[in-house]
Each structure stands twice: as structure tokens, then as C-alpha cells.
Amino acid sequence: MKIGLYLDTVSMHVLNKGLFVSCEPVDNIERIQPGLVDERLNEVGHYYLVCDMQKEIQGKAKLVDAFITTYGNPDPILLKHMGFTDNIPKFKSEYAGLFKSQFPEDSLMDETELFVCIYEPIHDS
Secondary structure (H helix, E strand, O other): OOEEEEEOHHHHHHHHHOOEEEEEEHHHHHHHOOOHHHHHHOOOOOEEEEEEOOOOEEEEEEEEEEEEEEOOOOOHHHHHHOOOOOOHHHHHHHHHHHHHHHOOOOOOOOOOEEEEEEEEEEOOO
16 A cells, blocks of 8 residues: 555644645646656556654545636535535635645646545544
């Protein structure tokens, strides 16, 4: 089993409560780790180790869905799991703020492709 996620404390808490949704521009992912998007799209259903930011294993997660959508017309599944229901303007506003704080040199356009992964925690018995 390979490492699939490195999560901060807040994100780890979110995952352990139910689902964790990652959403990042395809171009950013491909710039950092070429081929990762296609790899993950083909690994839906796979299990991964989850590590904290100090690279210590904290648990396991299953990739339950992965898809590409756009910033301007986000998939309803993304909106639902991120708590925006069908409120695209609110999603765009909040995502733009988060994006700008993480990637101040980049910009979002309606056609920007976003790569979405949805993970659920695996609690071994």
C-alpha cells in the first residue's frame, strides 16, 4: 500500500469524520508530479496510507471517486461534498480565496480544470 495523502491536523479530522475532498487545478498537480492525475483516475477503489505533515502514518483511506471538473462549472458532486449544495457563486468565491492564499502567482479562470479526489477513512477492526 502506498502513501496517498499528506494531511494537516484539520484535514485529518475532516477525513476521520467521514469524507475528505481534495480539489486542485490539474495544471498545478501535473507541474509538481506529472502523471498523477491519470494515475489517480485509474485507482478509484484503491486504499492508501494517510500521513501527517511530519510524514508519520496516521491511518488509511479509500479513494471513492476521482474526476476532473472546471472552476466555472463545478460538478454537483464536488459542490455537495464541499458543502455548497448548488451554490456555484459561493463555491467560486471561497475557492478563489483559498487558491489565492496558496498560489498567489497563479490565477483561476472559468475554464481552469480542477482535479477532485474523494476519500473515505478506513477503520481497521
